[in-house]
């Protein structure tokens with residue numbers, strides 16, 4: 370197979386594919402109203418929380434957050450690469466995949482650029498004694514530096530540009546690979562300057578991105594490549610390739626925060642550490658790690674931020690804890706990270722710390738009961754109520770049994786009595802606990818939240834109104850692309866800089882670019898992009914506006930967005946007017962904006978509901 374698959378073909382294919390058939394031939398589905406449900410194939414559960422919507426061409430699991438189109442399902446379920454999944458789906462629909470050999474937006478030029486950049490950085494490290502001294506002073510040996518391909522980006526603005534960016538095509542590849550940044554005035558400059566460079570490799574060992582740590586003082590201390598067609602932070606783990614290469618059979622993986630932690634542990638003979646790249650641990654990270662090892666140990670700082678990060682990791686982990694999988698937590702002493710600790714104490718002491726890390730069950734119960742007095746009956750009940758929604762996220766199995774047993778011991782109740790309490794009421798304490806921030810995935814019994822029923826967030830309800838306007842507009846567009854895509858967007862919106870409006874414009878352009886483009890095809894266009902989970906979230910929420918009213922409602926959203934944009938511009942101009950004298954054009958504009966805003970107040974009086 371070669372060549373690029375035309376986007377039009379993918380749009381049509383995703384549109385034509387019957388997601389109920391694609392999923393249903395692999396997972397037994399039960400009809401439930403207009404949708405279908407099943408026990409989720411991506412996490413272990415007894416009660417179905419996996420929904421398939423034939424109208425939207427979309428599946429979603431409320432337990433583990435898995436979601437996607439028919440194409441995405443094939444990729445996840447059958448573990449297929451994108452082009453292979455397209456072939457498979459096309460076969461099931463009975464069509465042939467066309468390939469255009471010209472104009473292939475291949476990632477190969479990007480990979481080639483990244484490899485060349487890694488070589489230049491490695492060479493530069495040899496040529497810059499100050500950078501070598503810095504690494505030596507931190508205790509890094511040459512062998513480990515070579516193992517991880519560590520290099521140095523010199524202080525100039527055009528090290529890569531001058532060496533690699535000799536043609537326009539090469540400069541575009543550098544840009545697409547995230548190695549250079551475009552100047553507003555035209556031209557480019559190197560993204561990484563005067564930094565120790567850590568190549569981030571994929572499972573095949575190819576360099577797909579870099580992390581850079583500044584040598585001198587300066588900000589930011591750590592800088593990663595941006596998201597590119599090759600690099601998605603929520604998926605990649607620094608050091609996973611190297612860890613697998615060092616030890617064929619990994620039983621345990623340590624998750625640490627920084628590149629230096631990973632590298633320094635390796636320098637001390639601890640080769641099974643990986644680093645998240647400046648993001649919270651995602652479900653996708655965990656699925657990848659559990660594919661490699663049965664036990665994950667999270668190493669976090671012992672400070673408040675570290676505890677919060679650990680708690681988030683715990684919540685992400687729960688739905689994935691099938692039998693045979695283990696999670697432990699190691700909270701480090703104040704002001705220490707694995708790098709500093711292994712240098713100070715040595716590998717043996719660090720290994721002992723890992724050996725005495727806390728199992729997830731204990732970490733959960735300790736965290737929940739930190740401010741409770743377990744001699745007190747009310748507090749026992751409170752702990753039970755706090756633990757209940759968390760336990761409910763665990764797959765049925767040994768682990769859940771074990772944790773229920775430990776909770777019973779904690780509150781001093783016989784297991785059966787506790788089980789009764791757990792199945793009965795007693796959820797009122799949920800959300801009151803100190804550590805009980807919102808779980809990422811919702812408890813399984815919860816129905817999709819209705820947009821209108823979302824409790825306003827106390828602090829920024831007002832600031833959120835514009836966000837929720839564009840949110841509603843995007844939701845309408847996603848649910849009814851053929852209706853709403855025909856309504857033109859006002860030009861004044863495009864340049865307004867309101868939250869969510871860029872995304873709205875992009876989706877709208879996509880929907881308009883082809884008639885008959887559907888929800889699933891729109892979603893597929895966002896494969897691999899940061900916005901995808903947000904779009905998927907909107908699709909899991911029931912759209913209360915029916916297709917017949919979608920156009921009118923979308924129009925209302927646009928009107929109100931235009932007013933919001935005018936208000937924002939007006940406020941900015943008025944602020945300027947306080948600083949300096951406005952030009953005559955600006956004064957004209959000011960008057961115009963005031964009219965728009967005033968007219969909208971009239972509008973609001975006629976429509977008290979808005």
Ligand SMILES: [Zn+2]
Pocket residue numbers: 409410411412419430431432433434435
């Ligand atoms: Zn699931």
